[in-house]
Amino acid sequence: TTLATEIAGRTFDNCLMNAAGVRCQSIADLNKLIDSTAGAYVTKSATPVKRAGNPSPRMHTLPKGSINSMGLPNEGLDYYLDFVLQDQANRPGTTNFLSVAGTSLEDNLSMLHQIQDSAYTGFVELNLSCPNVPGHPQVGYDFDRVKTVLTAVFDFYTKPLGVKLPPYFDLVHFDQIADILNQFPLTFVNSINSIGNGLVIDPHAEKVVIKPKGGFGGIGGAFVKPTALANVRGLALRLKPEIAIVGTGGILNGQDVFEHILCGASMVQIGTQFGYEGTQIFDRISQELTAIMAAKGYTSINDFKGKLKTFD
């Protein structure tokens, strides 16, 4: 049994990896991911210049998930680009994900020009779905804007690039976003980011649990699995086959990964639960997924990827 996967001709020896933002902001965090059984890592979404992010408390965890309003704290693009370039030199043949999340089109284009002009050969994950920077709406909910951004990006960018999307909740919206994404040479789409602007409250204190934005923040963890599966499935049914799907959201165990792959994911990312457990999670979930596959007689993820059954 193998958990290996392939996207755009790049092979990954395990389909599990971290989700951007969780335990991937520092070089120490990223080196732990390199030393783990994850098939790849993604770096914390970068802006052109280092950012401190929102005031604390800015994340809160519950048994069934998390709320965050981190506000894009990161070390700046140079830090992550230097890291991935060094790693690429150390480990030729491996592919990882460099996440960028400019708060303006200009910032995204300037970062992508820098990456285009560098020796980097890995994947870029363009984050169009950060819910937590006050005054900056999630680009992924403005379909015209998505088209404008991708038109400007693919005017010059020629390396493998995917987009991180927010969750959609209407089938017409799946049609509309897929129609736009299919017009571009995207390598992958990653669905979903956190469900933006949820509210968790402490009834005893009669108070919100995080400080930014009056307590509103992105929801992750077990709460979001049905929404994540719907988005992976909804996009898998609509995107052209050259665009791979990375499934993110609500993964706590091997069964959750199995379900994402049934919906069409080629690779899966783990955020909230990776935050709880650290890199050992990749060993645990690999064992759980392998056991599920073995019991069903599946030897590779292609045996069931996208093969979800429906009643009609």
Ligand code: RRO
């Ligand atoms: O840093 C954040 O507040 C953050 C980002 Br950029 C994102 O894309 N998703 C999220 O839940 N938090």
